[in-house]
Amino acid sequence: MYDFSADMRDCATEIEVALGNLLSTAKLSGPGPAAERLVAAMRHGSLAGGKRLRPLLVRQAAAIFAVPTARALTAGLAIELVHCYSLIHDDLPAMDDDDLRRGRPTVHKAFDEATAILAGDALLTEAFALLAAPDCHPDPAIRIALVAELARGAGGGGMVGGQMRDIEGEQGGFSGDDISTMQAMKTGALIRASVRMGALLGGADARGLAVLTAYAEAAGRAFQLADDILDVTASAAAMGKATGKDAEMGKQTLVTTLGVEGARQHLNETVSTALSALRTFGPKADGLRATARYFASREH
Template sequence: MTDFQSELSGIAKAIEVALDEYLSAERLGGPGAPPDRLVAAMRHGSLNGGKRLRPLLVKQAAAVFGMEREQSLVAGLAVELIHCYSLIHDDLPAMDDDDFRRGQATVHKAYDDATAILAGDALLTHAFALLAGESCHADPAIRVRLVAELAAGAGAGGMVGGQMRDIEGESRGFSEGEIAQMQAMKTGALIRASVRMGAILGGADAAALTALTLYGEAAGRAFQLADDILDVTASAEAMGKATGKDAAAGKQTLVARLGVEAARKHLDGIIAEAIAALGAFGPEAEPLRATARYFGSRTT
């Protein structure tokens, strides 16, 4: 097992444990007790799978500044809750209409559409509760910055807005520039936010934050392009979800525009761009470089 694989496995296990502990009636309680069915649906959509790449990026960016994994875990968990909520909603019949995710029935198939919507809503809400708590960071000013960063990456100018642009593109078509903008929002914005949140936790100065932002933006583009290539080339069994749906739905992707081989060459260039953005950092940023390379070589 390589250092990267060991690190990825370690963060996946840590996030799985943290999710299992947090997604309980006791931890999620408010003025009233959370309904058992809602908690079960939240757990179904969050546990038992996923590479936990966004928490990994939070951890790696924070580690550039000497932070240990435990110091960035809560922020990483918050990002993962946002990611899980987005998958639950994306799988709904009104969106991508998928029956399987991570090799199991999607939440709306295992429960029902309304429960899936509410499970996603709850995961979204509790992500910000995590960032607001002292267990995330002792300094309230840092916690406020993290909340704002995640909201920007997940909101109308980020992930949610990108999903809207994706839907619009199915009917009217996109230029290559519009495809890039849509993907930078739909997928890239949360990856960018993950890197920036790690940097904020670590106390990055303006120059370091700018460099890491450039890395995060390139890494986000690389991840989405790799995902689009896999939708064309990988099997549903390998991916744990349906493949080949982008073309069937008329989705606007660079793979559809360029072809697989040209898209792979473009992906290599984006990964080189991500690594170049880390030029001011030494070996402390090697894990981030390894993650960028992984985005280009992954098969699932």
């Protein structure tokens, strides 16, 4: 019987330990010595917090193809580094201008803006070094595919492009379709990449990859919609960061378009879409099903 809570705890612990081991002056040095202040900022922005949901998706997708969790760890760690970098940069004054993240001062508040920018840059760069290393997967072709997948998910047509669209929307307004496109890129693209990277680790065929992509895109929509609802309904203490910022900044979301109850109904429909995509895999996909349901039910 699959135990989602145990799986999530186990993954979070594994990622936390792996991050702690990786983010050291010794490990990050070469060809020159890594600056201690930079490493401290990278650790501040990455350790002691976070549900590590993207690495969880990697291991759950890989598990469908009988890949042991230990074999999915490096790819999961790489995508978590990209996620942590994005949070550090999102919190900067030039972006979302947040002082709190996971209940602690953001990196630019704990250090300074320049150090926060460089810490994010270093985390992003290290992610691709991990994927390129033989420890990630013995087949170089799989490693290249993983690098390309993460680059697409994180880049101009993915997460970074979505952030740009978000900034443009704040200035010029959004239509409903514009909001969906922005969110599919800003949040959904990295969730999509996580699932697809797990499938690539498992040697999924074209049909399996297409099915898992459909799941991932719906799950990404559900995650963002739940986040938008929480921004309206949850307290800052529960979230560990400022809430109500979307309304304060005049940012349009599907919640402002549909209302909270309408958004909740749409969220449930989106989760159903994600779950229906997994029918072909039977019980092997119970982990991914549980994560999609968790996206809809989370309270922080």
